Amino acid sequence: MKIVTIIGAGVMGSAMAFPFSDRGYKVRLVGTHLDSEIIASIKTKQFHPKLNVTLPASVQAYAYSELAVALDDDTDLILLGVSSAGISWALDQLIQFMKQPTPIVMITKGMYAELNSLVTLPDVISKSLAEKFGSGLKIAAIAGPCIAGELAVRRPTGTVIVSHDQSFANQLCRDFETNYYHPRTSDDMIGVEICAAFKNFFAIAVGWAHGYLEQIPTAENKAKNNNAAALIFDQAVRELISLTNALGGQIESVWGMAGVGDLYVTCQAGRNSKLGNNLGRGLTYNQVREGPMMGDTIEGADLGRAAAHTIKLMIENGTLTKRSIPLTLSLLSALSTETPLVMPWKDFHQTN
């Protein structure tokens, strides 16, 4: 029986236990220091209190203090499921406790902002672990439209498994696919990871449309604001293409599941949308952070704030044009200052 060790017992990492179990893997689910209640609940009654489901019998829970045991040399695969904020911690743990060059699959999203460019997390991890394990370590990432709670009750779900090593990606696809979980492969690490990270960022903008509706007078015919949401959604797709082009990815990834598909599902609900709703109501980013969303992790906002300087430099050095990313620039401005988000309608959908 193959063994997968999932690091991070949040909803997404834990939901992945379902396709793994159904394909015959033994699953070791390791919580971080933020997951103590979850791990305790699984240990005592096999119930995941955030997914609100009972996990398969083949899932065994481990506290973070037990990581070394969970990462024992019988582990066939490591799934990295911590949040973006937890990636440094996870990397330290891997360097300390990985005993051999075990293949790694990441579901953590995000881009690392270097001075002049944005680097994907799998490439950061790969580089960091190369010192100990050499450059041949197999690393892949999973992106695509996947709400964890739906995967955890085996609803139809499609994802993209991206790796520089296509035979590894193909093997993972064969090992994970079930009658409800439909992974597909890609070799476009940059394009897929830009989409995976920036879909959260752009979902904030789409959420703006629905919040804005709440603060204007109700129309005679009770019209909503879906035209505006669609216009922003489509501008977001255009700007994902601009960013992907600028950073050397393939635009096919943008209309794939990691791009359009995941943006679609991310706009249906979640914290990024909720931040957008609040900006639409006329609050500034700081007012939202000090009010209705105090303490919440909002990955799209964190990404935007981390990437803002790099994007500015890319414009200065000519890799990106201002004209091709008006929505990105308005959103970055709203996330970095105390002014409301203003939609630059006239600049939308102009030829790049």
Add this chain to the structure above:
Amino acid sequence: MKIVTIIGAGVMGSAMAFPFSDRGYKVRLVGTHLDSEIIASIKTKQFHPKLNVTLPASVQAYAYSELAVALDDDTDLILLGVSSAGISWALDQLIQFMKQPTPIVMITKGMYAELNSLVTLPDVISKSLAEKFGSGLKIAAIAGPCIAGELAVRRPTGTVIVSHDQSFANQLCRDFETNYYHPRTSDDMIGVEICAAFKNFFAIAVGWAHGYLEQIPTAENKAKNNNAAALIFDQAVRELISLTNALGGQIESVWGMAGVGDLYVTCQAGRNSKLGNNLGRGLTYNQVREGPMMGDTIEGADLGRAAAHTIKLMIENGTLTKRSIPLTLSLLSALSTETPLVMPWKDFHQTN
């Protein structure tokens, strides 16, 4: 003062009266024989009973028996706003009553199925009117994410104006744009019109996901079916690209407002979605037509049924591959037989 004559007083044609009026046009709104109540209401109290709004003072209503007056030789522009089903009637009227080669803008959607290909409605109209007015008649079409009721209360709305004649498209853009209505131009008649027509068709498929949820047991964690909807949405975008490629359009149109943007808004509500919901509940197309949606016009279904034979021929002659349009084929099968819609998940998102 410029004069526009809008033929068809349904919601979409009538909503266009707002940007026209706001840009100084005098608007003549002509009902078809289906619009008698609407025209009576506008004539007596300027109120449009389907849009539920009061029309601007510059809008004057005409019954279809008054079309010749409305199309008098002072008309600067004709907007064709009848439904797809009404296009033959409208064409007959134009041939009979148009006095001079007046520029035409179409908001009617649809494709005309010739034996081996699908032809755009503007090209059909252009060909039909060439006999009387020569080949230089200016024709454009408007596509993009526009819910009429929202445009009629001046919510932010973006559209694409497509024409073989770019100077005409540019002029229309300059003439229509307001601070809430944001048209952009395209010269890709095929790509834009395929998107405009097929987004209705694919919205049926996305609607399936939400209906399906209703007929399966509620999950332990009350999970919805958004992953499935996103997977279908993204497959729809891929297949719009396949159809556009096969028919000689530009794939840029698919990620533009007529494609991804309009598909997004069409999936939020409307009759195509509703048909999809019913198919998801397990009803066959015939059961829906004889039950919950008896008598409704469902443009996506009508298009699919009209285009099915042409699509079959395109596969036979090698213009299209089956492998590139699994969702289209499943949906066509469900629309033409008495079997339920089955999602071919395994065939989704395979390399074309």
